[in-house]
Amino acid sequence: MCGIVAYIGKKDAYPIIIKGLKRLEYRGYDSAGVALFNGDLNVYKKKGKVNDLVSFVKGKNLSGNVGIGHTRWATHGEPNDINAHPHTSDDGRLTIIHNGIIENYATLKEALIKEGHTFTSDTDTEVLVHLIGALQDKDNLELEEAVRIALSQVVGAYAIVVLDRNDPTKLVAARKASPLVLGIGQDEFFLASDATPLVGYTSQVVYLNDEEIAVVSNDGTFEIKTIDNEIQTPFIQLLNMNIEKLEKGNYEHFMLKEIYEQPNTIADCMRGRVNAAAGWLKMGGIEEQEERIFNAKRFIMAACGTSWHAALIGEYLFEELARIPVEVEYASELRYRNPIINKDDVVIALSQSGETADTMAALELAKDKGALIYGIVNSVGSSISRITDSGSYIHAGPEIGVASTKAFTGQVTALTLMAIYMGYKRGTIPKSYYHQLLEGLEKIPAKVKEALECDKQVKELAKKFINTNHTLYLGRGYNFPIALEGALKLKEISYIHAEGYPAAEMKHGPIALIDENMPVVVIATNKSAYEKIVSNIQEVKARKGIVIAIVTKGDEEISKIADYTIEIPDTEEPFTPLLSVIPLQLLSYHIALARGCNVDQPRNLAKSVTVE
Ligand code: F6R
Numbered sequence: 001m002c003g004i005v006a007y008i009g010k011k012d013a014y015p016i017i018i019k020g021l022k023r024l025e026y027r028g029y030d031s032a033g034v035a036l037f038n039g040d041l042n043v044y045k046k047k048g049k050v051n052d053l054v055s056f057v058k059g060k061n062l063s064g065n066v067g068i069g070h071t072r073w074a075t076h077g078e079p080n081d082i083n084a085h086p087h088t089s090d091d092g093r094l095t096i097i098h099n100g101i102i103e104n105y106a107t108l109k110e111a112l113i114k115e116g117h118t119f120t121s122d123t124d125t126e127v128l129v130h131l132i133g134a135l136q137d138k139d140n141l142e143l144e145e146a147v148r149i150a151l152s153q154v155v156g157a158y159a160i161v162v163l164d165r166n167d168p169t170k171l172v173a174a175r176k177a178s179p180l181v182l183g184i185g186q187d188e189f190f191l192a193s194d195a196t197p198l199v200g201y202t203s204q205v206v207y208l209n210d211e212e213i214a215v216v217s218n219d220g221t222f223e224i225k226t227i228d229n230e231i232q233t234p235f236i237q238l239l240n241m242n243i244e245k246l247e248k249g250n251y252e253h254f255m256l257k258e259i260y261e262q263p264n265t266i267a268d269c270m271r272g273r274v275n276a277a278a279g280w281l282k283m284g285g286i287e288e289q290e291e292r293i294f295n296a297k298r299f300i301m302a303a304c305g306t307s308w309h310a311a312l313i314g315e316y317l318f319e320e321l322a323r324i325p326v327e328v329e330y331a332s333e334l335r336y337r338n339p340i341i342n343k344d345d346v347v348i349a350l351s352q353s354g355e356t357a358d359t360m361a362a363l364e365l366a367k368d369k370g371a372l373i374y375g376i377v378n379s380v381g382s383s384i385s386r387i388t389d390s391g392s393y394i395h396a397g398p399e400i401g402v403a404s405t406k407a408f409t410g411q412v413t414a415l416t417l418m419a420i421y422m423g424y425k426r427g428t429i430p431k432s433y434y435h436q437l438l439e440g441l442e443k444i445p446a447k448v449k450e451a452l453e454c455d456k457q458v459k460e461l462a463k464k465f466i467n468t469n470h471t472l473y474l475g476r477g478y479n480f481p482i483a484l485e486g487a488l489k490l491k492e493i494s495y496i497h498a499e500g501y502p503a504a505e506m507k508h509g510p511i512a513l514i515d516e517n518m519p520v521v522v523i524a525t526n527k528s529a530y531e532k533i534v535s536n537i538q539e540v541k542a543r544k545g546i547v548i549a550i551v552t553k554g555d556e557e558i559s560k561i562a563d564y565t566i567e568i569p570d571t572e573e574p575f576t577p578l579l580s581v582i583p584l585q586l587l588s589y590h591i592a593l594a595r596g597c598n599v600d601q602p603r604n605l606a607k608s609v610t611v612e
């Protein structure tokens with residue numbers, strides 16, 4: 001949460017920073033601000049989106065070859081102009097941008113107030129800049145030394161960049177538990193929360209490690225040290241990202257673009273991993289740790305939100321196809337409940353961003369307990385991908401819409417490949433079924449494309465539900481996590497209350513909610529438990545609920561009893577979630593749009609949840 005960007009070099013910093021902030025806006029959009037140096041320091045900040053800042057600074061002095069910028073997701077202090085970053089030290093000499101939380105800010109603030117400091121904002125960040133300034137003044141320290149000492153007194157998470165008005169030839173940056181990427185250009189440097197602001201400027205990047213401090217100068221030199229003052233040899237990597245992936249193209253919203261990208265992103269996830277004609281499926285991440293993975297007694301999947309729903313599908317896949325026991329955990333619960341994790345467990349973390357604080361902490365805990373750590377991650381070079389022992393990238397490309405869509409299907413695809421790989425090797429999938437699955441897998445991208453053809457129908461249907469206050473989503477088996485995911489998609493972007501339930505659980509409580517005003521989305525594809533789900537639909541209809549059924553193409557039985565049916569192509573049962581989620585993504589998109597909601601940037605949310 002919160003996005004930070006900084007630039008130092010020979011170019012104008014402002015346009016680079018603003019463009020970068022727009023790319024990072026998915027991380028928070030409560031307020032935005034910049035600090036630019038050109039003979040003097042100019043700080044501009046505004047409540048609202050980056051575009052509100054852009055309007056606010058029109059006509060102001062925006063010159064300078066060095067600057068820092070921030071887009072905020074509020075934690076400490078309400079979203080307003082004062083709490084917006086950058087924050088400055090007492091005398092206005094230092095400015096800071098910060099992503100993370102300084103947990104001991106209250107104690108530090110009290111001590112600083114006693115020393116005579118005055119604070120203008122309610123943020124934890126302001127404490128940090130005062131502390132650095134105080135240390136710098138007291139012993140006449142170099143900025144990097146003051147930052148280093150200040151950070152050793154801080155408890156919490158941070159990615160920061162500090163600019164000193166008295167020495168604007170350099171920027172000092174540091175990170176712990178919040179991401180920070182350094183881009184190296186020709187006599188210029190970029191610092192950002194992820195690599196997207198660097199695209200188009202440089203492809204040379206260094207992902208800073210926890211407790212590292214970088215000093216970048218406008219003479220083209222830089223140095224990385226640890227907080228313990230040890231000089232580090234930077235690991236410079238090549239960035240593989242292109243601009244089209246960061247732009248909306250012909251789509252009205254990133255979310256819609258990302259929904260439509262799924263035939264390609266699923267194919268990208270399978271590329272080089274599956275070849276049905278040659279009869280093989282490879283998973284490099286498993287091969288790297290084959291012995292420990294095949295001897296594992298149990299898999300624990302840890303994730304949050306949509307990634308947790310993908311993990312639930314993973315449980316069904318692994319247990320059915322590979323006959324391996326799986327437990328699925330909310331990372332936020334796992335990390336605090338003293339779980340039993342053993343050396344012969346494999347802990348799989350699922351994360352689009354690879355930065356989710358709870359997932360990261362759960363992994364660290366599992367690592368300490370000796371388990372093998374495996375990552376299913378989208379964001380290349382992210383913190384989670386770097387601490388895992390092994391893993392599989394999902395190759396979905398940057399996901400910018402706050403509501404996760406293509407990352408979800410990417411995660412499910414990766415889990416499906418893993419389950420088939422392990423099942424075949426363990427002998428729990430017979431050869432003929434294995435080949436059938438491989439052939440079925442290769443057809444999935446085309447079937448997703450076909451499933452997307454329901455878009456027009458869903459758009460019309462959405463109009464009927466714009467004034468609804470509650471919606472129930474029901475599914476069984478592989479479609480139960482899809483019910484959860486459909487409900488989450490609806491509530492997060494349209495603000496309509498929605499609940500996902502295993503269809504059979506309905507009669508244990510939620511059935512009381514059903515009347516003629518209650519829309520009930522039932523994922524009723526034609527495989528095992530079909531008759532049971534038909535009975536569940538009958539139960540809803542008997543109470544006059546409005547049934548929207550997601551059915552397999554050609555289904556005639558359900559269309560007779562449901563109010564509306566949306567067809568998806570037939571497939572092997574374990575692949576159903578990859579298709580049944582598509583109409584639900586579209587449904588939430590169109591309902592939200594028709595209600596006038598900001599689909600890509602829903603209220604109160606941020607895409608990368610780097611705080612607890
Ligand atoms: C919902 C959504 C969130 C994320 C969750 C985990 O659409 O995007 O629920 O799935 O915050 O994020 P990652 O996958 O980045 O760890």
